Amino acid sequence: MKALLIVESPTKVKTLSKFLGKEFDIRASVGHVRDLPKKDLGVDIENNLALTYVVIEGKEKIVKELKKAAKKADTIYLAPDPDREGEAIAWHIAEELGGNADNIFRVEFNEITERAVKEAIENPRKINKNLVDAQQARRVLDRLVGYKLSPVLWKKVRRGLSAGRVQSVALRIVVDREREIDAFTAVEYWSVTANLEGNEPPPFDSKLFFINGEKAEIGNEAQTNAILSDLENEKFIIKKIDKKKRKRMPSPPFITSTLQQEASSKLRFTAKKTMVVAQQLYEGLELGAEGSVGLITYMRTDSVRVAAEAQQEAQAVIKSEFGPDYLPATPPVYKTKKSAQDAHEAIRPASALKTPDSLKGYLNRDQRNLYKLIWNRFVASQMNPAQLEQTSVDIAAAKYIFRTTGSVVKFPGFMKVYTESSDNELEEGILPAMNEGDELKVNAITPKQHFTQPPPRFSEATLVKELEAKGIGRPSTYASILSTIIDRKYTEKNEGRFKPTDLGMVVSDFLTTWFANLMDYQFTERMEGDLDMIEDGGFKWVDKVMEFYGPLSKEIEKTLEEAERVKPSEKPTDEICENCGKPMVIKWGRHGNFIACTGWPECKTTKPLETDEGQAEVVISDEKCEKCGSEMVLKAGKFGRFLACSKYPECKTTKAISIGIKCPDDGGDLLERRTRKGKVFYSCGNYPKCKFATWYKPVKQACPDCKAEFLVEKKNKKEEVLLCLNKDCGYKDEIQSEAETEEELEA
Numbered sequence: 001m002k003a004l005l006i007v008e009s010p011t012k013v014k015t016l017s018k019f020l021g022k023e024f025d026i027r028a029s030v031g032h033v034r035d036l037p038k039k040d041l042g043v044d045i046e047n048n049l050a051l052t053y054v055v056i057e058g059k060e061k062i063v064k065e066l067k068k069a070a071k072k073a074d075t076i077y078l079a080p081d082p083d084r085e086g087e088a089i090a091w092h093i094a095e096e097l098g099g100n101a102d103n104i105f106r107v108e109f110n111e112i113t114e115r116a117v118k119e120a121i122e123n124p125r126k127i128n129k130n131l132v133d134a135q136q137a138r139r140v141l142d143r144l145v146g147y148k149l150s151p152v153l154w155k156k157v158r159r160g161l162s163a164g165r166v167q168s169v170a171l172r173i174v175v176d177r178e179r180e181i182d183a184f185t186a187v188e189y190w191s192v193t194a195n196l197e198g199n200e201p202p203p204f205d206s207k208l209f210f211i212n213g214e215k216a217e218i219g220n221e222a223q224t225n226a227i228l229s230d231l232e233n234e235k236f237i238i239k240k241i242d243k244k245k246r247k248r249m250p251s252p253p254f255i256t257s258t259l260q261q262e263a264s265s266k267l268r269f270t271a272k273k274t275m276v277v278a279q280q281l282y283e284g285l286e287l288g289a290e291g292s293v294g295l296i297t298y299m300r301t302d303s304v305r306v307a308a309e310a311q312q313e314a315q316a317v318i319k320s321e322f323g324p325d326y327l328p329a330t331p332p333v334y335k336t337k338k339s340a341q342d343a344h345e346a347i348r349p350a351s352a353l354k355t356p357d358s359l360k361g362y363l364n365r366d367q368r369n370l371y372k373l374i375w376n377r378f379v380a381s382q383m384n385p386a387q388l389e390q391t392s393v394d395i396a397a398a399k400y401i402f403r404t405t406g407s408v409v410k411f412p413g414f415m416k417v418y419t420e421s422s423d424n425e426l427e428e429g430i431l432p433a434m435n436e437g438d439e440l441k442v443n444a445i446t447p448k449q450h451f452t453q454p455p456p457r458f459s460e461a462t463l464v465k466e467l468e469a470k471g472i473g474r475p476s477t478y479a480s481i482l483s484t485i486i487d488r489k490y491t492e493k494n495e496g497r498f499k500p501t502d503l504g505m506v507v508s509d510f511l512t513t514w515f516a517n518l519m520d521y522q523f524t525e526r527m528e529g530d531l532d533m534i535e536d537g538g539f540k541w542v543d544k545v546m547e548f549y550g551p552l553s554k555e556i557e558k559t560l561e562e563a564e565r566v567k568p569s570e571k572p573t574d575e576i577c578e579n580c581g582k583p584m585v586i587k588w589g590r591h592g593n594f595i596a597c598t599g600w601p602e603c604k605t606t607k608p609l610e611t612d613e614g615q616a617e618v619v620i621s622d623e624k625c626e627k628c629g630s631e632m633v634l635k636a637g638k639f640g641r642f643l644a645c646s647k648y649p650e651c652k653t654t655k656a657i658s659i660g661i662k663c664p665d666d667g668g669d670l671l672e673r674r675t676r677k678g679k680v681f682y683s684c685g686n687y688p689k690c691k692f693a694t695w696y697k698p699v700k701q702a703c704p705d706c707k708a709e710f711l712v713e714k715k716n717k718k719e720e721v722l723l724c725l726n727k728d729c730g731y732k733d734e735i736q737s738e739a740e741t742e743e744e745l746e747a
Helices: 011-023 060-071 086-099 114-122 130-158 167-183 220-230 256-267 271-283 308-321 365-381 459-468 478-487 501-515 520-537 543-562 737-746
Strands: 003-007 024-028 078-079 104-106 188-197 204-211 238-246 388-396 399-409 441-451 492-496 497-500 573-577 583-589 593-596 606-608 619-624 631-637 638-645 658-662 671-676 680-684 698-699 711-715 720-723 732-735
Touching: 003 060, 003 204, 003 583, 011 024, 011 114, 011 573, 024 060, 024 631, 060 086, 078 086, 086 104, 086 130, 130 365, 130 520, 130 543, 167 478, 167 497, 167 501, 167 520, 167 737, 204 680, 220 238, 238 399, 256 271, 256 459, 271 365, 271 478, 308 365, 308 543, 365 593, 459 478, 459 543, 478 492, 497 501, 501 543, 680 698, 680 732
Parallel strands: 003 024, 003 078, 078 104
Antiparallel strands: 188 204, 188 441, 204 399, 238 388, 238 441, 388 399, 492 497, 573 583, 583 593, 593 606, 619 631, 631 638, 658 671, 671 680, 698 711, 711 720, 720 732
């Protein structure tokens, strides 16, 4: 009989088959196979948090095939990704295959190389229930927040909104920064720079630094003119020359957060794109005759630890490529922060011997660039420090002291391979040979007006850094956190930086006011620490979840009773409705901002919001073009909204928009469509095979009576109700008209 090896991703199968041969039957679970049910909470709060798990819709066939393969195997190895989530996937698969059977084992690959894979198979273990409990605790916490808190937003803000335990706190970070920017008052200040020349070239600039021994602070033009007048006939004499030798140490190899930050800064990758490409490098790529090979270690980690054999390979590369002067006497050891889980090594090449140049022709552009970034950072981390000489020159002119500094690289060390994106250009301050007491020629003295700047909005790199600093989320969640607050339209990208939408501001303020604990940075950080303690066996997961849920349930009850309804404010425009003559305002809709008539509901005129360039605003979606891989954008056409490739007209791919609800007949995606006369209806994406269709707008809210997955909105002159399409049910509930105002305009 063969051994059965189950991994998460199908792309790993080919690589692993090459290493393990015909003795192994290798299958993929394609991620999770079980989860809490969609229709119900799945968490019995009154019964010690007993959980109900079901096979995920669409995974029935995979589970059936895994069970069939398991019956033919004498040993079953479960090899999902080596983290908390992967441990839970392994446990769920084991439960489906027969629980804690004697022939079911867990194996982990920190890197997908022949050595690492065979070593893992030779050292199997049982599933770590503490890791599973930590994942269950996180899943249940997120489920409770989503199921219990989102309906509060529906009633108090607007229908269709959702809240997340961690994402809501990330949104608050963005909102708080926006408030800082709004409250900022610019302050004027001036600088005075002298362009000077010694006995030898080149000329150099020197800034006014001290006045009468105090740091120079020049607040206005009058003060500046007085200084210029004082300096008019003064001699500039070199008072002090200070030269210092210093070392610049290399940065440690990447962890998830620093990889995302540097990929954002150097490659302009989003956090999500970074993780997608890193996953490809980890799982294995075709290298010609060598076959499929995993190129990096596991990319979700907060540890800077490096295996000894990896250091030895790096030493061999450094010695051969750069020479012995670049090789430290002993391999460097980097300190992992206290809050890190330290379950895996740092992100590094699976083999430093595979240089970026050796992989040319095998990787696409994104893969090549990210691999080179990881390889360079790792190799640099194993090299000698850079040796710098920093020169500081103080120049006296009466009561004024000007200062100039410059750094010269005496030995590049690790900088031969890599410098961080935040490093300044070190060669910019090259100075001429000078001596104390020398008089300098004054070429020009230039005043310049400045104004203090508000704190910048967060880029992907700086927001990930802030999340890490505040202990919010973990390496495996940073990318999804950023994606979620954009997908929910709580934030948008403005010149590559996060800006909260009006709705995002309203939601964040509402949650911060009524759910203080949930939105508190320190509370969220402590909760992450508690999840880590569950993983270490220090806490029982049920106790920690109930400790969180008790206060939350009371806050929900209080909010439902006491909070008034809120909504994003409308912004006036100079436009007048062409149909009724009333003013038009900017409203926030599910797919972005739009202009609407204030005469609603009598007048339903709407139009796209135009940008400064006069182009109708399109909304970038999270989907990629199936043909060319470019981003898809939301557009409006004759038969309604649709997704189109952003590379149009080069690529003419289009796609109907899924409303995020499954067809009750065959499980296909329900799509929003329009008739030739422009009337909206909703039908199954599998038409003509499935002919389900409805004129009523589906709403992602389970029927409280029969548990059908969604309800529909029925609106006419007689009534506005939510009703169930199940003819045997008959559920009906009145719609709060105020809540639906913006929804109707969107439709």
